[in-house]
Amino acid sequence: MRLLKFLCIVIALSLPIVTVPYFFASAVRLKGGVDENTVISVYDVSLSQRTEMRLFDYLCGVVAAEMPALYNVEALKAQAVAAFTYFAKRAESGEESEAHAGCAVCTSSSHCSAFINEERQKERWGENYGVYRTKIEEAVRAVYGKVITYGGKAIDALYFARSSGKTESAADVWGNHYGYLTAVNSEVDESGSGFVSEVVMSLSEFEEKFKEKYPNASESGIFTEVARSGSGGVLSAKVLGVTVTGRELRSMYSLNSTNFTVSEQDGKITFTVKGKGHGVGMSQYGANAMAKLGYGWEEIIKHYYTGVEISNYR
Ligand SMILES: [Zn+2]
Known part of the structure; x- marks a missing residue:
């Protein structure tokens, strides 16, 4: 009985010692740099559990989920660097680890970065799986370990689908000023189909x-x-x-962005909307358009994030 009690105490005392380093494993390992074997913990929201995976596979899964695989490889590289930077910032600060059972990031697009595993990549791409997977792996490998910094620290590498011709500053959208999240020109977003969208409803609706x-x-x-x-x-x-705020209207009427005009005619309301997404940081469509014009991933990143440096994490 006494031995049992003693054992219980020993186990209870040793638990925090065992679990704490395990919980923060991703942060600890990252501080020592990353290599192709780096394994991280990610909180899988669909399974409500932690899952261990190679950092390389995590980045491939984020790029696959966040950007069309059809996009130019330089745009995919810029997306991969943004994805790693986002992860590195979370892992270093540990600020979200409590929300994720100790992981730096989760797989929810509304909370962290969207992520799809290889099984879902196969479902999404069908017969193109081999080509797209290889393309994304090449992009991730080419920039593996690169991180975007501002003042020596990993940035909040925000991105969105397509601008209205100019990106928005974080200060205008959320009221928080970030030196690297300023409004920049992105006229390339205006070319091609899908730039303008409409939402029409009756006045009573x-x-x-x-x-x-x-x-x-x-x-x-x-x-x-x-x-x-x-x-x-x-x-x-x-x-x-x-x-009300533009963001509130955007969510209330499911508008693609806050860059819209409203007109009323014959008892109908029409929202005419430019671009898609919150507008802060890198425009993904713009990144692809720049890549097609011959710009490389570093130029794309430095265009959309003002005054940043690109450093090597390894
Ligand atoms: Zn999350």
């Missing part, structure tokens, strides 16, 4: 949706007192007597 959230809204003035960022994104507007 429009009002109904708005009043779900603001029941006391009035009946008039559908879109007035519009404040825009220098890049054209709606910062705020008065809708039915209530001042």
